[in-house]
Amino acid sequence: MIFLKNVEKKFGKTKVLDNISFNMQEGDVIAYVGPNGAGKTTTIKLILGLLKPSTGEVKVFSENPYSSLNARKKIDFVLDHPGVDDDLTAYENLKFYSMLYHAKVNNIDNILKKVELYGVRNKLVKTFSRGMKQRLTIARLFLREPKAIIMDEPTSGLDVDGKLLVRDLIKELTLTKIPMLISSHDLYELQQICNKVILIFNGKIVKMDSIENILKSGSEDYQIIINDEAPNSLLTSLEMYGFTSYDSKEKRIFIRLMAGKISEVINVISKENIEIKSIDKVQTSLEDVYRKEKKRDV
Ligand SMILES: Nc1ncnc2c1ncn2[C@@H]1O[C@H](COP(=O)(O)OP(=O)(O)OP(=O)(O)O)[C@@H](O)[C@H]1O
Structure with missing residues (x-):
């Protein structure tokens, strides 16, 4: 047309x-x-x-x-x-x-x-x-x-x-x-x-x-809620998988998967003997995708 x-x-x-x-x-x-x-x-x-x-x-x-x-x-x-x-x-x-x-x-x-x-x-x-x-x-x-x-x-x-x-x-x-x-x-x-x-x-x-x-294509953000306080060693180990932030009050780890798969992240957390309460993909918006592309363009 x-x-x-x-x-x-x-x-x-x-x-x-x-x-x-x-x-x-x-x-x-x-x-x-x-x-x-x-x-x-x-x-x-x-x-x-x-x-x-x-x-x-x-x-x-x-x-x-x-x-x-x-x-x-x-x-x-x-x-x-x-x-x-x-x-x-x-x-x-x-x-x-x-x-x-x-x-x-x-x-x-x-x-x-x-x-x-x-x-x-x-x-x-x-x-x-x-x-x-x-x-x-x-x-x-x-x-x-x-x-x-x-x-x-x-x-x-x-x-x-x-x-x-x-x-x-x-x-x-x-x-x-x-x-x-x-x-x-x-x-x-x-x-x-x-x-x-x-x-x-x-x-x-x-x-x-x-x-x-x-x-x-932009939905690589995960929110993982754990039962115990996350030790610094865990957060450091998660860095190579795209760790972005940790909310200690809610015991919530935010991760933007850059390398590896979510199963590897689960392994890393389990090795620290920390129980995982829930794992959710964070809903991506058009704005997130735009930000990501903009970063790539700069
Ligand atoms: N008549 C013109 N003569 C010279 N340069 C122009 C002309 N019209 C647009 N440009 C330039 O072309 C580029 C693209 O402009 P355009 O207006 O298409 O952008 P845009 O994506 O619509 O931006 P905005 O979101 O600000 O409206 C800009 O660098 C603008 O300065």
């Missing part, structure tokens, strides 16, 4: 994207994650046809989005600044877009209710808060079924309620199976919504997989 193949983007002599390749298919909800300046917005601009790759290929439904208005029209997007007209009311904004999209005008009230703006539908958007404007921008996505949706920082600057509502709205959109790519620094939000992850550092993709595999 949408693909980038061996894309390189240079601004002058500076290469900001290096050999970027990925696909967006039906049902994909891709988290596009990377630090400031990694190249996320540049990638998005290439997909939206706002920039041309220096080398490589970008295709949106078999067409080049830079030269095809038809390809660009198939994608709806939400950028970090609200894409609504300040001098129109909320209702007028959606009416304008529904005419542009040839969508049904009689859906507008329901959509305004969905994004919790029905009560202020006749107020000028210039009187809205940033969160309200962002909700109105997202409301546009419900006017028609776009072929793909791209979001760059959709929840940036929103308060807790705004974030929760936007997350619920995006989750609802994911049910349509429309391919989506969401770039955000809010890894917790992304983990709730996305089913694929692409990590980009310094213009290069360093990891790309399903969210399940990505989280599995």
Whole structure:
């Protein structure tokens, strides 16, 4: 549906994207994650046809989005600044877009209710808060079924309620199976919504997989609760297996397995005649995986 193949983007002599390749298919909800300046917005601009790759290929439904208005029209997007007209009311904004999209005008009230703006539908958007404007921008996505949706920082600057509502709205959109790519620094939000992850550092993709595999790949943290106080000799012996910390009050050993297997760790503890109460894998988050990759990248 949408693909980038061996894309390189240079601004002058500076290469900001290096050999970027990925696909967006039906049902994909891709988290596009990377630090400031990694190249996320540049990638998005290439997909939206706002920039041309220096080398490589970008295709949106078999067409080049830079030269095809038809390809660009198939994608709806939400950028970090609200894409609504300040001098129109909320209702007028959606009416304008529904005419542009040839969508049904009689859906507008329901959509305004969905994004919790029905009560202020006749107020000028210039009187809205940033969160309200962002909700109105997202409301546009419900006017028609776009072929793909791209979001760059959709929840940036929103308060807790705004974030929760936007997350619920995006989750609802994911049910349509429309391919989506969401770039955000809010890894917790992304983990709730996305089913694929692409990590980009310094213009290069360093990891790309399903969210399940990505989280599995990071799940090397264990919490071992023992019955007795751990002697220093034990903690020293565990260092070669990735010992990270010990909570003496709870008699809890945290270990990030670097070498060996968990069975070897159990042996080491048993040799000290210490009884193990429980062993649990600590749930990994997208944030943990990101931190790990970032460390590797530095
Ligand atoms: N028009 C431009 N001219 C020159 N350099 C640019 C231009 N646009 C972006 N860059 C540079 O390209 C790099 C990638 O920028 P980009 O905006 O894609 O990063 P990002 O991952 O979206 O960052 P952020 O998380 O801060 O939004 C940065 O070093 C940026 O300074």
